[in-house]
Each structure stands twice: as C-alpha cells, then as structure tokens.
Amino acid sequence: MPDARHPSVPNLTTAHSAPLLRFEQLLLEKAPQIEGWFRREFHKTPAPFYCSVDLRNAGYKLAVVDTNLFPAGFNNLNPVFEPLAVHALQSAFEKLMPSACNVVLVPENHTRNLYYLEAVATLRDLITKAGYAVRIGSINPAVTAPQEIALPSGKSLRLEPLQREDDRVYVEGFKPCVVLLHNDLSGGRPAILEGLKQPVVPHPKLGWSDRLKSQHFAIYQEVCEDFAEQFGIDPWLVNPLFRNCGEINFLKREGEECLAANVELLLEDIKAKYAEYGVSDEPFVIVKADAGTYGMGVMTVKSVDEIRNMNRDARKKMASAKEGNEVSGAIIQEGVYTFETWRDAPPETEGMTTEPVQRSDMVAEPVIYMIDHYVVGGFYRVHAGRSNTENLNAPGAQFRQLAFNNACNCPEPSQAPDAEPNRFYAYGVVARLALLAAARETVAALASDAN
Amino acid sequence: MPDARHPSVPNLTTAHSAPLLRFEQLLLEKAPQIEGWFRREFHKTPAPFYCSVDLRNAGYKLAVVDTNLFPAGFNNLNPVFEPLAVHALQSAFEKLMPSACNVVLVPENHTRNLYYLEAVATLRDLITKAGYAVRIGSINPAVTAPQEIALPSGKSLRLEPLQREDDRVYVEGFKPCVVLLHNDLSGGRPAILEGLKQPVVPHPKLGWSDRLKSQHFAIYQEVCEDFAEQFGIDPWLVNPLFRNCGEINFLKREGEECLAANVELLLEDIKAKYAEYGVSDEPFVIVKADAGTYGMGVMTVKSVDEIRNMNRDARKKMASAKEGNEVSGAIIQEGVYTFETWRDAPPETEGMTTEPVQRSDMVAEPVIYMIDHYVVGGFYRVHAGRSNTENLNAPGAQFRQLAFNNACNCPEPSQAPDAEPNRFYAYGVVARLALLAAARETVAALASDAN
Numbered sequence: 001m002p003d004a005r006h007p008s009v010p011n012l013t014t015a016h017s018a019p020l021l022r023f024e025q026l027l028l029e030k031a032p033q034i035e036g037w038f039r040r041e042f043h044k045t046p047a048p049f050y051c052s053v054d055l056r057n058a059g060y061k062l063a064v065v066d067t068n069l070f071p072a073g074f075n076n077l078n079p080v081f082e083p084l085a086v087h088a089l090q091s092a093f094e095k096l097m098p099s100a101c102n103v104v105l106v107p108e109n110h111t112r113n114l115y116y117l118e119a120v121a122t123l124r125d126l127i128t129k130a131g132y133a134v135r136i137g138s139i140n141p142a143v144t145a146p147q148e149i150a151l152p153s154g155k156s157l158r159l160e161p162l163q164r165e166d167d168r169v170y171v172e173g174f175k176p177c178v179v180l181l182h183n184d185l186s187g188g189r190p191a192i193l194e195g196l197k198q199p200v201v202p203h204p205k206l207g208w209s210d211r212l213k214s215q216h217f218a219i220y221q222e223v224c225e226d227f228a229e230q231f232g233i234d235p236w237l238v239n240p241l242f243r244n245c246g247e248i249n250f251l252k253r254e255g256e257e258c259l260a261a262n263v264e265l266l267l268e269d270i271k272a273k274y275a276e277y278g279v280s281d282e283p284f285v286i287v288k289a290d291a292g293t294y295g296m297g298v299m300t301v302k303s304v305d306e307i308r309n310m311n312r313d314a315r316k317k318m319a320s321a322k323e324g325n326e327v328s329g330a331i332i333q334e335g336v337y338t339f340e341t342w343r344d345a346p347p348e349t350e351g352m353t354t355e356p357v358q359r360s361d362m363v364a365e366p367v368i369y370m371i372d373h374y375v376v377g378g379f380y381r382v383h384a385g386r387s388n389t390e391n392l393n394a395p396g397a398q399f400r401q402l403a404f405n406n407a408c409n410c411p412e413p414s415q416a417p418d419a420e421p422n423r424f425y426a427y428g429v430v431a432r433l434a435l436l437a438a439a440r441e442t443v444a445a446l447a448s449d450a451n
Numbered sequence: 452m453p454d455a456r457h458p459s460v461p462n463l464t465t466a467h468s469a470p471l472l473r474f475e476q477l478l479l480e481k482a483p484q485i486e487g488w489f490r491r492e493f494h495k496t497p498a499p500f501y502c503s504v505d506l507r508n509a510g511y512k513l514a515v516v517d518t519n520l521f522p523a524g525f526n527n528l529n530p531v532f533e534p535l536a537v538h539a540l541q542s543a544f545e546k547l548m549p550s551a552c553n554v555v556l557v558p559e560n561h562t563r564n565l566y567y568l569e570a571v572a573t574l575r576d577l578i579t580k581a582g583y584a585v586r587i588g589s590i591n592p593a594v595t596a597p598q599e600i601a602l603p604s605g606k607s608l609r610l611e612p613l614q615r616e617d618d619r620v621y622v623e624g625f626k627p628c629v630v631l632l633h634n635d636l637s638g639g640r641p642a643i644l645e646g647l648k649q650p651v652v653p654h655p656k657l658g659w660s661d662r663l664k665s666q667h668f669a670i671y672q673e674v675c676e677d678f679a680e681q682f683g684i685d686p687w688l689v690n691p692l693f694r695n696c697g698e699i700n701f702l703k704r705e706g707e708e709c710l711a712a713n714v715e716l717l718l719e720d721i722k723a724k725y726a727e728y729g730v731s732d733e734p735f736v737i738v739k740a741d742a743g744t745y746g747m748g749v750m751t752v753k754s755v756d757e758i759r760n761m762n763r764d765a766r767k768k769m770a771s772a773k774e775g776n777e778v779s780g781a782i783i784q785e786g787v788y789t790f791e792t793w794r795d796a797p798p799e800t801e802g803m804t805t806e807p808v809q810r811s812d813m814v815a816e817p818v819i820y821m822i823d824h825y826v827v828g829g830f831y832r833v834h835a836g837r838s839n840t841e842n843l844n845a846p847g848a849q850f851r852q853l854a855f856n857n858a859c860n861c862p863e864p865s866q867a868p869d870a871e872p873n874r875f876y877a878y879g880v881v882a883r884l885a886l887l888a889a890a891r892e893t894v895a896a897l898a899s900d901a902n
Contacts, residue, residue, distance in 0.1 A: 035541075035582020036552070043549045080531070083860050087538045087825055090486075098494045101487070129861050131486020155865075374538055409534050410580050414606075 010342045010364050010380055010400075016060040016279050017418070023062070023237055024417035024426050030231060031411050031425075037230060038373065038432055045439040047373040049092055049180065049201040053431040054381070054393065055366045056336035060277055062426060063240045063336045064434040065286070066393070067216055069206050070184040071369055072108075073379065074122040075115075075153075078401035081377035082126065084409075088371035089130040095372070096178055096199055102133045104169065104176035106162060106193070108183045109140035114151055120182060121155045127180075137162030137171045139183065139190050146172070167197040184208045205445040206438075212290045213331045214244035219444070220437035227433055238430050240334040241269050244290060248330045250315040255330075256307065259287065262332045264304045270334050281337055284389050287318070290329035298391040300335060335389055340364045342382045342400055363388050364400070366424075368408060368431035375408045375428040461791045461815050461831055461851075468510040468869070470728055474688055475868035475877050481682060482862050482876075488681060489824065489883055496890040498824040500543055500631070500652040504882040505832070505844065506817045507787035511728055513877060514691045514787045515885040516737070517844070518667055520653050521635040522820055523559075524830065525573040526566075526604075527850035532828035533577065535860075539822035540581040546823070547629055547650055553584045555620065555627035557613060557644070559634045560591035565602055571633060572606045578631075588613030588622045590634065590641050597623070618648040635659045656896045657889075663741045664782045665695035670895070671888035678884055689881050691785040692720050695741060699781045701766040706781075707758065710738065713783045715755045721785050732788055735840050738769070741780035749842040751786060786840055791815045793833045793851055814839050815851070817875075819859055819882035826859040826879040 027034060052071030053064050077085070093103070105127070107120045120136065127134040138159045146160045160171040169179060169192060179193070179200040185207025193204050204210075221239055228235035243262040248255035263285055270283035282302060289297040297318045301307060310318075342364040344357040362382040369376050380400040383392040402408075408428030412421040478485060503522030504515050528536070544554070556578070558571045571587065578585040589610045597611045611622040620630060620643060630644070630651040636658025644655050655661075672690055679686035694713040699706035714736055721734035733753060740748040748769045752758060761769075793815040795808040813833040820827050831851040834843040853859075859879030863872040 032579065032582050032584040039541075039545060039549070039582070043545075084534050084538060086860055087535060087542075090490075090825075091538075091542055094490060094494075098490070128483065128864070131483050131490070133483040374541075409537055413579070 010340045010366075011361075012057060012059060012340050012418075012423070016058075016277065019060045019234075019237055019277055020057070020062055020426075021418055023233060024422055026231060026233065027426050027429055028411055028413055028417050028422060031413075034231065034429060037227070038436070041436050042373040042439065045436065045443055046095070047370070047435055048206070048438050048442055049372070051370045051435050051438055053368045053370070053434045055368065055427055055430060056338045057340050057366070057427075058281075058337040059339050060279055061237055061336055062430055063238055063334075064220060064430060065240060065333065065336060065365075066213075067220070067434040067438055068184075069202050069211075069438060070182055072116060072119045072182070073367065073399065074126065074369070075118040076367075076379040076399035076401070077122075077369060077377045078379070078403070082129065084374070085126050085369075085371060085376040086130045088374040088376050089126055089132075091374065092372035093130065093132060093178065096201065101177035102135075102174060103127055103178050103180055104135055104137040104162065104171060104174070105180045106137050106139055106183050107159070109138070109142075109187075111138075111140060111143065111147065111149070111159065114149075117149060117157050118151050118153055118155070121151055121153070121157045123182065124157070125155075133174075134180075135160060135171050135174050135176070137169065137176075137179075139192055162192060164192050167195060169193070169196060169198065181207075185210075203442065203446060206442055208291055210445065211441075212329065213288070213333075214242065214290050214329070215444075216434075216437060216441055217242050217331065217333070219440050220434055223433050223437045223440070236273055238433060240336055241266060241273075242331055242333040244329065244331045246329050248328065250310075250318040253315075259330060259332065260304050260307045263287070263301055263307055266332055266334060267302075267304070284335035286333045286335050286391065287330055288333070288391075289318075290331045298394070300389050300391070302389075338363060338365045338388050338392075340366070340380075342380055344400075358382070358384055358398075360384070362398075363390075363392060365392050366402075366427050368427055370431060370435050373432070373435065375431065378402050378408055378424070378427065378431075461793045461817075462812075463508060463510060463791050463869075463874070470511045470685075470688055471508070471513055471877075472869055474513070474684060475873055477682060477684065478877050478880055479862055479864055479868050479873060482864075485682065485880060488678070489887070492887050493824040493890065496887065496894055497546070498821070498886055499657070499889050499893055500823070502821045502886050502889055504819045504821070504885045506819065506878055506881060507789045508791050508817070508878075509732075509788040510790050511730055512688055512787055513881055514689055514785075515671060515881060516691060516784065516787060516816075517664075518671070518885040518889055519635075520657050520662075520889060521633055523567060523570045523633070524818065524850065525577065525820070526569040527818075527830040527852070528573075528820060528828045529830070529852040533580065535825070536577050536820075536822060536827045537581045539825040539827050540577055540583075542825065543823035544581065544583060544629065547652065552628035553586075553625060554578055554629050554631055555586055555588040555613065555622060555625070556631045557588050557590055557634050558610070560589070560593075560638075562589075562591060562594065562598065562600070562610065565600075568600060568608050569602050569604055569606070572602055572604070572608045574633065575608070576606075584625075585631075586611060586622045586625050586627070588620065588627075588630075590643055613643060615643050618646060620644070620647060620649065632658075636661075654893065654897060657893055659742055661896065662892075663780065664739070664784075665693065665741050665780070666895075667885075667888060667892055668693050668782065668784070670891050671885055674884050674888045674891070687724055689884060691787055692717060692724075693782055693784040695780065695782045697780050699779065701761075701769040704766075710781060710783065711755050711758045714738070714752055714758055717783050717785060718753075718755070735786035737784045737786050737842065738781055739784070739842075740769075741782045749845070751840050751842070753840075789814060789816045789839050789843075791817070791831075793831055795851075809833070809835055809849075811835070813849075814841075814843060816843050817853075817878050819878055821882060821886050824883070824886065826882065829853050829859055829875075829878065829882075 052068045054066040110116050143161050149157045188209045189204045224235040224239040245258040284302045287299045341361040343361050362384045364380045364382045368378040381392050383397050408424045411425035503519045505517040561567050594612050600608045639660045640655045675686040675690040696709040735753045738750045792812040794812050813835045815831045815833045819829040832843050834848050859875045862876035
C-alpha cells in the first residue's frame with residue numbers, strides 16, 4: 001500500500017564529502033555538548049516564534065542560504081510531523097502567555113493565492129490543535145467584511161478584517177491576547193500594528209521592510225564563528241561568505257562598480273577556500289536584493305563580466321523585487337552547489353504530493369522548519385528546470401515531504417555519520433545556527449528601536 | 452512492504468457508547484478551553500517529570516485505573532514517537548536546569564530482567580538524543596563495579612555503581628547535576644538519595660514505599676470534579692469510584708470486615724450509576740494493595756461472598772505484593788470493563804512486535820505516556836489469557852504499538868468525535884487528569900515532608 005510517510009528519498013552525490021563527513025562525525029560525538037551549547041544560547045537569547053531556513057548541501061559544505069522569519073510552507077511538511085509542531089507551539093505560546101488565550105493570525109494580503117492560504121489554514125489548524133482559539137485577522141484594506149475562502153484541500157479559510165480600538169486589535173467578537181504575524185511586511189509596517197498593548201510576534205521590526213539579508217548573515221557569521229571555535233571546525237563549512245553593496249539601482253546602472261568589485265573579491269575568496277579543500281567545482285556567487293523575499297531579483301554569477309555585461313532585461317528582473325520596490329541594496333553571497341537530487345517514487349505513490357510526479361532527477365535543497373527553539377521537520381524544495389547553481393525558490397518549484405524518521409531532531413549514534421537520521425540531524429543543527437542568528441538579530445533590531 | 456508504523460488497530464465494541472460519544476464531542480468542541488485549563492493548572496502545579504497512565508474504555512466510561520510515576524515501558528512506544536519524547540525531555544530538563552548538564556539515571560535493582568533493562572536503554576537513548584550526557588547509576592548493592600549488559604535488541608547497557616561524596620552522588624568520572632529516578636523505591640527510600648544537593652526527580656517521596664493508591668485516587672477524584680464542573684460533565688465518566696481499608700492482613704484474616712463492608716457499599720454505588728446510564732453489565736470491583744505495583748495482589752470481585760469465602764491460596768496471593776511486603780492497606784476500586792480488543796494483523800507484519808502474533812481477539816487497554824505536561828504517545832497492553840473484567844498488568848501481558856497518528860495530542864475536528872485521532876485525544880485528556888492529580892499529590896507529599 002502506498003504510504004504518505006514513505007516518500008522517496010533524496011540522493012547526495014558529490015566527489016568531496018570528506019569535510020562534511022568529519023562534521024557529521026563531530027555532531028554525533030558531541031551531540032550532548034552541542035545541544036547544551038544551543039540551550040545556553042537560546043536561554044540567553046530567546047528564539048524567534050518561528051523560522052524556516054533554506055540549506056544547500058555541497059557535500060564539502062552545508063550552508064544556510066536564506067532565513068525566513070515568516071515561514072509560509074507549513075502545508076509542505078509531512079502531516080506526521082504535526083504532533084511535533086503542536087508541542088512546539090504550546091511551548092512557544094506558553095512563554096508568551098502562561099495561561100489560556102486567544103490568538104489572531106495576521107496573514108499576507110493575498111486573497112487569491114490559494115497555495116499561500118493553504119499554508120495559513122495549516123498553521124491555523126496546528127494552533128487549534130495546540131489548544132488555542134485562533135481567528136485570521138487580515139490587514140488587507142480590501143478585506144472589509146468576513147470572507148470564507150474554499151481551498152483545494154477541502155479546507156475553508158475565514159478571513160476577517162483586523163480592527164483596532166485604542167491600543168488593541170481584534171476581529172469582530174474575538175479579543176486576542178497575542179498577535180501572530182504571518183505577513184512579512186515587505187510593503188512596510190502598517191499603522192494598525194504600531195504601539196499595541198498586545199504582544200506582536202514576530203516583532204514588526206523583523207519584517208522585510210526593516211530587515212536586511214546582509215545584517216542577518218553578518219550575525220550568522222558571528223554565530224558560526226562562536227560555534228566553530230567551541231567545537232573546533234572551520235566556520236566556512238557552514239557559513240557562506242558574503243559581501244554587500246549599499247546603493248544599487250540596476251536600471252540606472254548606479255552602484256555597478258561596487259557590485260563588480262565585490263563579485264570579483266568574493267570569487268577570489270571562494271577560489272582560495274576551494275583550493276584549500278581540493279574542490280574542483282567552479283566558484284560562483286549569488287547576487288540578490290538585500291531586502292525582500294520571494295526569490296525575485298536573484299542572479300547566479302560565475303564571472304565579473306556577467307555583471308559588467310548585464311542586458312536591459314536582466315537589469316529589469318533584478319530591479320523588480322516583491323511589491324514592485326526597486327532594489328536599493330544587494331548582497332553578494334557565496335554560491336553553494338547543491339549536490340542533492342530528488343527522484344519521485346513510481347506513480348503508485350502519486351497521492352503523496354500535490355504536484356505531478358517527476359521521474360527524472362530534480363535539483364533539491366532542504367528547508368528546515370523551527371518553532372521556538374525546536375526543529376519541527378522540513379521538506380525538500382525541488383525544481384525540474386533549474387541547475388545546481390541556481391536559486392530554487394522560484395516559480396516552478398515543487399515540494400517533497402520528508403519521512404518522519406527525518407524529523408531532524410533525532411540523531412542515531414548507532415548508525416553511520418551520514419546515515420539519513422544523522423544527515424538530517426546535521427541539517428537541524430545548521431538550521432539552528434541561523435535560528436540563533438535570527439534571535440540575536442531580533443535583539444539588535446529591538447535595541448535600535450529603543451535608541 | 453510491512454510498516455512498523457502501520458500496526459493493526461484496536462476495536463471498541465460496546466452497546467452503550469452514547470455517554471462517551473457526548474464526552475468526545477465535548478472535547479472536540481472545547482479543545483482550546485480544555486487545553487487552556489490544563490495550561491493554567493500545570494502552571495499552578497508543575498507536572499511530574501514523567502508518568503504513565505493505564506486507562507480502561509467501557510464505551511460508557513473512560514477511566515484511569517493506575518498512575519505510574521516511574522513509567523517502565525518506553526521500549527513499548529512506537530519508535531516514530533521518539534521526536535515527541537525528545538522535545539518533551541528537552542522541555543522537562545530545561546525547567547530543572549536551564550543550561551547544559553549531565554544526568555544520572557537510577558534504575559530498578561534488576562540486573563537480569565532484560566525486558567526492563569531494554570526500557571532503561573530506550574530512556575537513556577532518548578535522553579542522549581535530547582542532548583544530555585547520561586550514565587546509569589545503580590543503587591543495587593550487588594553492583595560494585597561497572598557491568599556491561601548485552602540486550603536482546605542488540606543494544607548494550609552499562610550499569611555503574613552510584614557513589615556518594617558528601618551531599619552529591621556520581622558515577623566514576625561523571626558528575627551529574629540531575630538525578631533521574633527510575634526506581635519506584637518499593638523497597639523503601641535508600642540513604643544514598645537522602646538530603647542530596649542535586650535535584651532528584653521524581654522526588655523519592657513519590658516512590659511506592661511512601662505513595663498510596665487511595666491518596667492518588669482521592670486527589671484524582673478532586674481533579675475530575677474540578678474538570679467536570681468546568682466543562683459540565685458527570686465526573687463518573689472518567690473517575691472510578693473507590694473506597695479503602697487501612698489495615699488488612701489477608702493471611703491473618705484481619706480487616707476482613709472492613710473489606711467486605713466496603714466491597715458491598717461500592718458494588719451498590721456502581722449499580723446505581725449503571726442504572727442511571729442504563730448499563731446492563733454486571734458491576735465488579737478490583738481489590739488491590741494500596742501501596743506497591745507490579746500487578747500482584749489484584750483481585751476481581753463481583754460479590755461480597757467472594758471476599759468472605761477466599762481460600763488460603765487466594766489470601767496468600769493477595770498478601771504477596773512486590774518485594775515480598777505484606778499488604779497492609781487495600782484500595783477497593785470500581786471495576787471498569789474494557790470493551791477494547793486487539794487482533795494482530797496477518798503474519799507478514801510480525802516484525803513489528805517482539806511478541807508472537809495473536810490472530811484471535813485479545814482484551815486490550817491503552818497505556819498513555821507523558822513527559823512533563825506533554826503526551827508523548829502510548830501503546831496497548833493486551834492479554835490473551837484474561838477477560839475484560841481482569842487486571843491485564845500481569846504475567847503474559849503483551850504490548851502493541853500505536854500508529855503515529857494516534858500520538859494522543861492531535862484532535863482532528865474534521866473527523867467524527869469517535870474517529871481514531873479523536874478517541875486517542877480523549878485518552879490524552881483523561882490521562883492528563885491523572886497527571887494533574889499526580890502533580891497535586893507531589894505538592895502534598897513534599898508539604899508533609901516540610902512539617
């Protein structure tokens with residue numbers, strides 16, 4: 001019988017797995033110390049409410065390439081992970097409010113992106129299962145009355161206008177004591193959420209209108225250095241090198257020299273690290289908007305000439321980040337090959353995905369989900385039309401569930417360091433380095449608020 | 452392919468399911484309020500470190516019949532529950548000690564009961580996966596040097612003598628900051644654990660040498676009444692009536708009148724409740740030792756004559772509780788029929804149990820496991836040689852894993868109130884009523900210590 005919990009598994013094929021194997025071996029040997037280190041760090045700096053992290057595994061390197069504080073793929077997680085998410089939500093909400101309380105969930109302004117709304121419905125159901133009454137309060141000005149939206153899964157989602165009275169928000173007949181933000185605020189911080197008496201988590205200052213990737217990755221680098229020093233590894237194994245440029249206007253060709261210079265320098269740095277580890281792959285960098293999300297304005301660059309010779313179309317694409325904002329800053333990040341591929345199981349298991357079955361190898365990258373400081377699962381983002389040097393978070397991406405024994409929080413010391421549960425435990429460790437960076441980023445953002 | 456996570460499922464067959472259906476309906480409708488109530492209660496009274504609860508489901512009644520503060524069946528849980536237990540252990544240990552720390556696990560004194568030692572090894576592995584260094588410190592006087600014990604599962608367990616210096620215990624070369632007791636102290640509180648600087652959890656005063664079932668069930672009754680008042684149910688639906696006798700010596704026939712009188716009164720009370728609910732089953736009571744465990748000294752009684760006419764063999768059996776102590780007090784508890792049966796799937800799934808496959812219906816009762824205030828799974832105790840009015844915790848009992856979607860913490864509002872995830876959610880709710888009773892019992896025990 002087909003089993004939703006037995007999806008096919010990803011393959012990792014690389015000629016240079018020795019550095020990662022040593023890293024996985026270290027994680028297995030030092031798991032209690034590593035968990036202890038995370039405990040101390042998250043005790044000092046509480047984890048964000050939730051977080052998802054995109055990883056790339058090159059075999060010789062396992063790095064975080066993006067950290068999202070408004071994870072929008074809860075519907076991509078294997079449903080067998082639900083009890084884990086329920087536990088973690090209970091733990092996260094208890095810290096905010098020790099006793100019972102109502103939650104209002106503030107989603108993105110989409111009302112027609114059913115795929116996104118499925119994720120909201122999944123999150124709503126998880127919060128309900130965790131034992132909290134929850135309603136969806138939209139800040140979309142077009143939502144002036146409750147709307148019931150039927151979803152492809154058969155679920156239904158009720159959007160209600162978020163209203164404000166004095167310093168509290170509510171939806172009709174429902175007073176929340178926590179506002180759970182699931183809107184990344186790419187369009188800016190809305191007035192309705194400013195100066196509320198109710199806690200808003202994550203804090204609106206963590207929205208994409210305030211957040212910069214270069215800020216996050218600067219802190220991530222510090223976290224990796226702390227971790228690396230503690231456990232005796234080269235931080236490069238988990239940290240993508242990066243540089244950034246403050247003012248770029250792709251259409252007006254402003255800031256191009258900064259970009260070209262940094263691309264060149266970064267390619268040199270990567271080349272040096274590849275030489276150190278005997279990696280024969282061709283170095284590349286990813287240029288992307290320093291603010292924003294949704295995989296727009298992302299470019300793979302292998303030579304500085306590609307920057308100098310960008311045509312008008314490429315410039316236009318880079319300029320159009322989410323919500324039409326022009327890109328003003330850019331981060332130039334070390335490109336990390338993904339040597340993971342995914343091939344779907346034969347058609348009888350078709351029921352397990354919402355996507356068409358692909359019988360050829362697709363480039364894949366793991367996405368790890370966390371709530372509070374707990375890893376609650378993950379999935380693979382796969383793309384049939386992209387190569388192993390390209391951003392996969394792009395139209396055409398599909399999602400493949402992980403089996404439950406790959407919940408990323410259960411190392412299996414009796415198995416080989418690169419056996420699946422241990423590889424996924426490594427994913428959970430590296431993802432939590434980014435989670436810790438996001439925690440420190442939150443503290444920094446709120447401190448700058450106070451100034 | 453056979454799948455360990457697809458065990459066969461239990462059947463509930465009863466003519467009187469209406470009261471329970473209403474209860475399950477209530478749980479579904481009020482889940483957020485119920486979870487809120489538990490949150491407030493466990494905030495006021497912290498849950499014990501771990502706990503297992505034996506339930507009996509009669510269809511018209513779903514009651515706790517035993518609450519164990521030293522749960523010894525972690526090896527019976529479906530391994531897919533592991534990530535849940537790992538989460539809950541992290542949460543429980545963090546409350547004790549916010550930063551990293553070593554754990555010493557103090558097991559029962561058995562060195563040859565491999566089945567028990569498998570449970571210890573499973574618990575040890577879960578604690579390791581939760582990120583704590585753990586060693587096993589035995590208080591068995593016969594363990595004077597480290598012993599490596601090979602287990603049937605292929606695991607190995609290293610028992611080391613627990614040693615004491617001043618007011619701290621340790622094992623050679625390993626200083627724990629928490630002592631996790633997994634010895635129910637039926638034989639009394641050992642001097643080595645008295646007055647320690649390290650926290651000992653559960654507190655030794657919660658061992659069976661101090662604990663009385665009648666005390667627990669008196670508190671459980673209060674909890675059920677609180678819950679019932681809050682949510683408008685008859686507490687009898689979840690609470691077994693009971694009475695107790697303080698001084699009974701079965702061999703010397705002392706206290707027999709107290710026992711007979713209480714059996715008679717209790718049978719009358721049950722008859723009245725059965726009449727109220729139109730239940731045509733024959734009432735019965737369970738007589739068992741007020742202190743102690745291991746299912747010895749447990750007797751099913753349908754008429755007071757059975758007490759008056761006990762023969763010498765029956766008396767002897769009642770007198771021999773664990774570790775040879777004579778029974779001095781008895782609890783007379785309302786017997787709860789179990790109308791759940793289990794039939795194993797055909798032989799191709801044999802690999803999923805360590806027991807022989809039974810193709811006939813076996814009487815079954817659910818056992819729910821909790822760590823901190825989290826439900827982390829459960830299993831069925833089944834017995835091929837016992838009836839639905841008998842104690843199943845007896846030699847010959849076998850264990851059957853629950854499927855993961857029955858983790859007992861995930862109600863599914865879109866399904867019928869008695870659909871499996873909802874039935875198991877009900878089990879999780881009732882089990883937590885006993886957990887809350889155990890929490891209050893702990894507070895009472897420690898307060899009496901202070902006096």
